Amino acid sequence: MTRAMRALVAGVLGLTLVACSSTEAEKPADQPTGKPTEEPVEAGGLVETTVGSDGHRMRVPAGWSVSLFARIPGARLLAWTPDRRLLVSRPKFGDVLELTPAPTGGAPAQQTLVEGLNQPHGLDFVGDTLYLAESDQVDTFPYADGKVLRKKVVVAGLPDAKSPELGGAYAHALKSVAVGPDGSIYVSVGSTGNVSVEDRDARPERATILKAPPGGGTPVTFAHGVRNGTGLAIAPDGAVWTAVNNRDNIADPADGKVKTKYVNDHPVEPLARLTQGRDLGWPFCNPDTDLAFDRDVQLNADGKRLDCASLPPVEQAMGAHSAPLGLSFATEPGLPAPYGKGALVGIHGSWNRKPPRAPEVSFFAWKDGGLGPQQTLLSGFQDENGNRWGRPVMAVQGPDQAIYVSDDLAGAIYRVSWPAT
Numbered sequence: 001m002t003r004a005m006r007a008l009v010a011g012v013l014g015l016t017l018v019a020c021s022s023t024e025a026e027k028p029a030d031q032p033t034g035k036p037t038e039e040p041v042e043a044g045g046l047v048e049t050t051v052g053s054d055g056h057r058m059r060v061p062a063g064w065s066v067s068l069f070a071r072i073p074g075a076r077l078l079a080w081t082p083d084r085r086l087l088v089s090r091p092k093f094g095d096v097l098e099l100t101p102a103p104t105g106g107a108p109a110q111q112t113l114v115e116g117l118n119q120p121h122g123l124d125f126v127g128d129t130l131y132l133a134e135s136d137q138v139d140t141f142p143y144a145d146g147k148v149l150r151k152k153v154v155v156a157g158l159p160d161a162k163s164p165e166l167g168g169a170y171a172h173a174l175k176s177v178a179v180g181p182d183g184s185i186y187v188s189v190g191s192t193g194n195v196s197v198e199d200r201d202a203r204p205e206r207a208t209i210l211k212a213p214p215g216g217g218t219p220v221t222f223a224h225g226v227r228n229g230t231g232l233a234i235a236p237d238g239a240v241w242t243a244v245n246n247r248d249n250i251a252d253p254a255d256g257k258v259k260t261k262y263v264n265d266h267p268v269e270p271l272a273r274l275t276q277g278r279d280l281g282w283p284f285c286n287p288d289t290d291l292a293f294d295r296d297v298q299l300n301a302d303g304k305r306l307d308c309a310s311l312p313p314v315e316q317a318m319g320a321h322s323a324p325l326g327l328s329f330a331t332e333p334g335l336p337a338p339y340g341k342g343a344l345v346g347i348h349g350s351w352n353r354k355p356p357r358a359p360e361v362s363f364f365a366w367k368d369g370g371l372g373p374q375q376t377l378l379s380g381f382q383d384e385n386g387n388r389w390g391r392p393v394m395a396v397q398g399p400d401q402a403i404y405v406s407d408d409l410a411g412a413i414y415r416v417s418w419p420a421t
Contacts, residue, residue, distance in 0.1 A: 326394020
């Protein structure tokens with residue numbers, strides 16, 4: 001694809017800038033109702049509805065509804081327990097909360113499952129074992145009847161702001177965790193900054209997805225050049241996928257200058273299927289809107305640092321600076337027609353793009369081991385002037401088939417449902 005064609009595609013896609021903010025709003029006074037507050041109104045392909053008593057409006061597919069499930073300040077990543085309770089990590093508070101849905105559909109019961117942790121973030125279950133990623137390690141806990149016991153560290157020594165060699169400077173310290181079909185433990189380790197070349201030579205390597213053996217142990221690098229792969233999940237076929245927060249302020253390859261018009265739509269945010277040794281290029285190669293990689297003219301103009309042409313294109317992507325965070329797969333039975341099985345991605349929205357990339361929950365249909373194009377499931381968190389009242393972090397399908405969405409700006413969990421759920 002020529003540069004001119006790429007520019008045309010970029011204009012059509014209209015993409016956004018990075019994703020590290022977890023700013024929280026004041027806790028609103030209204031409480032969960034379990035039901036939407038009014039009938040939706042048609043609004044440009046999706047339907048619009050009001051959620052909560054503060055008048056915030058969201059857009060969802062026709063026939064769907066959205067309600068306030070719980071008020072959870074600092075809500076980040078989500079996971080369902082084997083006995084149908086929803087876990088919510090809160091790095092800011094050092095704890096994981098447990099929400100037990102009410103049989104009548106009202107506000108869930110809340111309790112602290114585990115506390116006193118170091119920026120807990122990623123959550124995953126294998127049977128009755130909870131895997132939990134702190135900023136410096138991965139733990140396991142046996143789980144039963146709403147409680148956990150006997151914390152065990154299975155991956156230790158992960159870098160964070162307390163690592164002596166980093167001197168307190170770590171922009172992407174939060175970790176995510178996913179466990180493969182064979183029990184291997186995958187951990188996202190973000191870069192220390194926007195452009196920090198030394199991360200690629202660190203031990204353990206940063207800006208990676210690491211892999212530890214089943215049961216735990218010393219991890220090895222599974223995928224390189226993953227600037228901040230907070231979205232980390234296992235697909236229906238057992239493959240490892242990541243949704244990546246890519247870098248800011250890259251120069252236009254055409255003239256080597258950093259320009260707002262170019263930066264607004266470059267580089268895209270990869271949604272990639274990982275295999276052992278795969279390299280997603282950061283910071284020497286940047287995925288363009290055609291999903292292939294360009295040389296970074298500031299760091300790799302001659303291609304000697306990394307051969308960008310040798311890197312396979314990413315499978316899918318979101319607009320630049322979309323800031324994808326949580327990634328999950330809705331598989332059995334998936335979402336109602338026309339969606340079906342696929343990936344759910346929490347799009348946090350840009351922090352410094354002009355104009356801002358809007359937050360949303362996106363869906364990518366699953367087919368033959370791959371993912372289709374991005375589709376918007378839930379939007380309306382940002383007005384036409386770029387002002388926001390919410391920022392989705394993660395969306396997961398519950399045992400009742402509804403979708404549950406965390407929002408760390410509004411401090412909320414939403415329930416998105418359709419007839420028969």
